[in-house]
Amino acid sequence: MPSLAPENLLEALRWRYATKAFDPAKRIPADVWSALEEALVLSPSSYGLQPYHFIVVQDPALRARLRAVSWNQAQVEEASHLVVLAYHRKLDVAWADAFLDRVVEVRGVPKESLGGYRKAILGDLIEGPRSAISDHWAARQLYIAYGNLMTSAALLGVDTCPLEGLDPAAYDQILDLEQTPWKTAAALTLGYRAEGDKYATLPKVRFDQKTLIEYR
């Protein structure tokens, strides 16, 4: 059973901030990156459907083009890693079946035994009342992974800067996503803060606990 001390969790969450200046010379070591990838894969999602796709952009030319459609934010080029987070634009039977096939593969159960589960997924998100907003639903699941990845990175001492300030349609075009199921929602840059990033020492602004959390 995991048993991180509460103060170590809080130390990491207080330490993290939206890093504006990354040290371009500092790269995330392979073992740390590999753990962050696995953390992404392990993210929970509703029904387990994982209606998302992550693109790690390493090509400098591609990074430069993406920076140009990200308000010219330097992190896009300077951070060790750039992950583009995309969600399924229109959930379909093929995706549900790909997932159910995976259940069969991992758990060794007969596909027939999943008939009720399949019917529930289809009747809700694919042919049912929420099919019209399956893109919004998928984006929400993606943001669970987003939160999980930022927290995971902080615990490993990896800095991040979440980027919603980008042109999603331009990302889709540059990354050739238009003919795929995937639509860009946001990006995350990861690496290590540059010495002297003035944002690192600004007090974190949060509403106080009583404003955010209520007891009933």
Add this chain to the structure above:
Amino acid sequence: MPSLAPENLLEALRWRYATKAFDPAKRIPADVWSALEEALVLSPSSYGLQPYHFIVVQDPALRARLRAVSWNQAQVEEASHLVVLAYHRKLDVAWADAFLDRVVEVRGVPKESLGGYRKAILGDLIEGPRSAISDHWAARQLYIAYGNLMTSAALLGVDTCPLEGLDPAAYDQILDLEQTPWKTAAALTLGYRAEGDKYATLPKVRFDQKTLIEYR
């Protein structure tokens, strides 16, 4: 600088699962709960706006009523803690100003110095192109907190079960949210797994890494 070992992060994320059976006798200790509350407060959000609200439901009668509109899932009553996650249904100038007032308070800067920032927020989410979908935008920010909270809990050895299988409108009615800015999106139950929960030992189903993560 935080320095959790990658294997300890992964141990926690592999250990977590959507807990169906909680041990009703096991309560989350005060210091652990307090850390989870602070983790929630520390969640990052776009512009820092924190367009969300968390309701911790402790009253057993209220829990019973919520269970009835949550597909009768036992976790709602049996888990140590139940958190309802709600997002801002229609971002407004008042919320933006409440946030900016908080910046002034925490960072000791004059309100006038935040004029450009205020204009950017208003021109985007409140009076601008995304004002029509500010509810979806707010829900996404909420789901960052959702992911952060589940990961944080796992690291502290606290089990969770995320619940999207609930009737949000009925939650809003039972919790008297209809005349407030808040709309229920989902819930999280937290506590400790009951011995013998058969879901605890099922292999976790995830697409393989190559399906979810692509390199460019």
